[in-house]
Amino acid sequence: xxxxxxxxxxxxxxxxxxxxxxxxxxxxxxxxxxxxxxxxxxxxxxxxxxxxxxxxxxxxxxxxxxxxxxxxxxxxxxxxxxxxxxxxxxxxxxxxxxxxxxxxxxxxxxxxxxxxxxxxxxxxxxxxxxxxxxxxxxxxxxxxxxxxxxxxxxxxxxxxxxxxxxxxxxxxxxxxxxxxxxxxxxxxxxxxxxxxxxxxxxxxxxxxxxxxx
Numbered sequence: 001x002x003x004x005x006x007x008x009x010x011x012x013x014x015x016x017x018x019x020x021x022x023x024x025x026x027x028x029x030x031x032x033x034x035x036x037x038x039x040x041x042x043x044x045x046x047x048x049x050x051x052x053x054x055x056x057x058x059x060x061x062x063x064x065x066x067x068x069x070x071x072x073x074x075x076x077x078x079x080x081x082x083x084x085x086x087x088x089x090x091x092x093x094x095x096x097x098x099x100x101x102x103x104x105x106x107x108x109x110x111x112x113x114x115x116x117x118x119x120x121x122x123x124x125x126x127x128x129x130x131x132x133x134x135x136x137x138x139x140x141x142x143x144x145x146x147x148x149x150x151x152x153x154x155x156x157x158x159x160x161x162x163x164x165x166x167x168x169x170x171x172x173x174x175x176x177x178x179x180x181x182x183x184x185x186x187x188x189x190x191x192x193x194x195x196x197x198x199x200x201x202x203x204x205x206x207x208x209x210x211x212x213x
Contacts, residue, residue: 024172046198
């Protein structure tokens with residue numbers, strides 16, 4: 001659903017429980033609730049997966065797994081866990097810090113292509129040489145996007161968009177309202193369903209396709 005449709009559904013639901021004269025809040029306020037719900041849903045369920053393409057810098061092994069689109073936050077992407085890394089047509093192996101060679105020279109000279117992740121930073125080896133201009137492609141678990149207009153869509157799968165309605169209505173109702181817990185329970189049930197689907201890798205986002213660089 002587009003954000004405008006979600007706002008309409010929230011307003012309709014709030015009028016059911018708070019009376020037909022209830023205005024449901026301004027669109028800006030409801031978009032904020034949608035963004036908060038989308039961020040929490042994506043983070044807790046791990047259902048959103050997709051690609052991030054990083055620009056390569058010669059002799060630079062460290063890259064920030066965070067991409068913010070300055071003109072449209074709705075398409076900004078941030079990975080919370082890197083699942084696959086592809087560089088120069090190869091799938092890099094994941095290596096833990098404990099498995100790293102003791103000497104930095106051994107890390108740089110190793111013929112094995114691999115990567116590490118420390119929070120939002122990934123480290124790729126071998127270090128990209130001067131002549132490399134193609135990108136590093138990551139397949140990640142992504143955080144929720146930020147919708148800024150009624151035409152934007154939350155990036156959690158469409159079958160879970162109704163959960164954002166439950167979340168917003170729960171947030172808008174007083175804590176002591178007799179229906180507040182019901183809306184929270186519906187939202188959390190959808191989070192658990194999405195979490196189970198993510199664990200089975202049953203997401204509508206296509207699996208990573210090997211790039212041809």
